[in-house]
Amino acid sequence: MMxxxxxxxxxxxxxxxxxxxxxxxxxxxxxxLMQQDLVVRALxxxxxxxxxxxxxxxxxxxxxxxxxxxxxxFNLVIPTGRVLVSVLGLPLTEGALKSGLFKATAMTGLxxxxxxxxxxxxxxxxxxxxxxxxxxxxxxxxxxxxxxxDRRDIIGSIxxxxxxxxxxxxxxxxxxxxxSTSTWSGVLALAVIVCVNWGALVVTLVHPRPFWG
Amino acid sequence: xxPKPIPFLRVGIANLPILLSLDLLPAPLLLLVVLLKVLGQxxxxxxxxxxxxxxxxxxxxxxxxxxxxxxxxxGSRISLVGVGVLGALFSNTAQIVLARLxxxxxxxxxxxxxxxxxxxxxxALLGAFADRFAARSQWLVSAREIG
Amino acid sequence: xxxxxxxYLAIAVSLLVISGFSVYAYAGRNKSGDVVIEASGAQWIYxxxxxxxxxxxxPMGDTIVVIREGKAFVEDSPCPDKLCVHMPxxxxxxxxxxxxxxxxxxxxxxxxxxxxxxxxx
Numbered sequence: 001m002m003x004x005x006x007x008x009x010x011x012x013x014x015x016x017x018x019x020x021x022x023x024x025x026x027x028x029x030x031x032x033l034m035q036q037d038l039v040v041r042a043l044x045x046x047x048x049x050x051x052x053x054x055x056x057x058x059x060x061x062x063x064x065x066x067x068x069x070x071x072x073x074f075n076l077v078i079p080t081g082r083v084l085v086s087v088l089g090l091p092l093t094e095g096a097l098k099s100g101l102f103k104a105t106a107m108t109g110l111x112x113x114x115x116x117x118x119x120x121x122x123x124x125x126x127x128x129x130x131x132x133x134x135x136x137x138x139x140x141x142x143x144x145x146x147x148x149x150d151r152r153d154i155i156g157s158i159x160x161x162x163x164x165x166x167x168x169x170x171x172x173x174x175x176x177x178x179x180s181t182s183t184w185s186g187v188l189a190l191a192v193i194v195c196v197n198w199g200a201l202v203v204t205l206v207h208p209r210p211f212w213g
Numbered sequence: 214x215x216p217k218p219i220p221f222l223r224v225g226i227a228n229l230p231i232l233l234s235l236d237l238l239p240a241p242l243l244l245l246v247v248l249l250k251v252l253g254q255x256x257x258x259x260x261x262x263x264x265x266x267x268x269x270x271x272x273x274x275x276x277x278x279x280x281x282x283x284x285x286x287x288g289s290r291i292s293l294v295g296v297g298v299l300g301a302l303f304s305n306t307a308q309i310v311l312a313r314l315x316x317x318x319x320x321x322x323x324x325x326x327x328x329x330x331x332x333x334x335x336x337a338l339l340g341a342f343a344d345r346f347a348a349r350s351q352w353l354v355s356a357r358e359i360g
Numbered sequence: 361x362x363x364x365x366x367x368y369l370a371i372a373v374s375l376l377v378i379s380g381f382s383v384y385a386y387a388g389r390n391k392s393g394d395v396v397i398e399a400s401g402a403q404w405i406y407x408x409x410x411x412x413x414x415x416x417x418x419p420m421g422d423t424i425v426v427i428r429e430g431k432a433f434v435e436d437s438p439c440p441d442k443l444c445v446h447m448p449x450x451x452x453x454x455x456x457x458x459x460x461x462x463x464x465x466x467x468x469x470x471x472x473x474x475x476x477x478x479x480x481x
Contacts, residue, residue, distance in 0.1 A: 029262050074320035079394065083403040091405055103316045107264050114262030135249050159350045287366045295367035302374050322385035326378050333374045
């Protein structure tokens with residue numbers, strides 16, 4: 001799911017610090033959530049998914065489609081509103097469809113948004129952040145060695161792995177990850193994105209479109 | 214501090230450290246481990262802003278709290294299998310309710326029985342594995358000594 | 361693998377809860393039925409257990425159908441006699457209200473079948 005850090009990596013990853021990216025995500029979060037227009041929401045989702053590529057995270061759109069279809073189907077089961085078409089005795093209604101699409105876009109959009117704005121090397125401040133950092137350090141170490149787990153002696157091999165990981169001295173402070181300071185172009189790009197999304201929210205609230213809004 | 218391997222990305226397995234720590238840690242520390250697990254998964258999966266994180270948080274805390282309760286309540290008359298099964302029951306029920314409110318609407322109830330059934334089975338298996346691991350593990354012994 | 365007493369109890373409780381949900385989800389639901397509104401060649405379906413007000417368009421104007429407290433009735437209609445407004449609220453499968461001048465037809469569709477006494481008006 002994550003590409004290994006290569007120097008000269010994805011544009012957003014280099015040009016923004018994790019904190020700034022997180023702040024941008026936090027600002028985008030309400031702008032997306034409050035957006036009522038289904039078409040605009042779909043556009044926003046596409047936007048967020050493409051930004052994932054710039055942020056260095058490979059996402060699988062197939063997964064989003066499956067999740068969305070599931071949510072829409074679950075909502076269609078309870079008919080509400082104008083009947084659009086009847087399939088095998090189950091009436092598919094406009095109200096249920098809109099409700100389903102709204103919830104499906106909420107689900108997938110938020111996932112795409114947070115995946116693009118939260119980098120794995122984001123560190124929360126304070127002691128909690130430090131704890132998380134150390135936990136993830138151990139986690140990554142274990143994951144790195146997991147080939148050593150033997151199916152035939154699962155418990156024994158996991159046990160040995162754990163003992164070994166614990167052994168050496170506690171991890172020192174990690175070197176700062178690449179792109180941990182922002183450049184002006186990165187911050188500017190994020191600011192533009194945030195403004196566009198909030199602008200879209202204002203426009204659709206003032207001029208809601210029929211049916212889709 | 215003892216290393217706590219936390220966010221195993223497979224859904225059920227992530228509960229393994231919690232199960233193992235039930236007897237090791239006092240309640241506040243255990244809940245801290247749950248929090249670390251939830252936040253860790255959120256950071257790695259990058260899902261902090263989404264419903265996924267909410268489901269994970271609600272489910273993990275529901276199971277963590279209920280498992281703590283039942284372990285303390287029933288002591289040696291319940292093994293990690295039963296504790297895990299009850300934890301899964303609370304966790305999955307809470308998540309179904311959340312799904313009903315947020316994403317599925319009334320249709321959520323349709324998936325409730327198979328979802329709960331699957332959760333019960335995997336929890337039982339995980340609990341059995343945790344019991345055996347706890348019995349045999351050297352690492353756990355050293356962890357007990359430190360903690 | 362030795363299972364202890366409360367392990368069995370835990371599993372029993374889980375099975376009980378799962379059965380409860382199964383009954384609720386697959387057998388006991390939708391007792392209240394749905395309202396089907398037909399007008400202008402289109403059809404609308406609304407559950408009886410959610411209060412709402414809908415304006416149904418007909419050739420003469422909007423017929424206002426209200427769903428409240430598990431019953432449906434016509435609150436207002438542009439027809440001259442307003443017969444439909446005076447018809448009693450419907451809640452059982454098979455019952456219906458119609459506004460013939462405005463070509464609006466409201467009926468209850470559902471699983472509950474009860475003997476309905478003759479309605480005279």
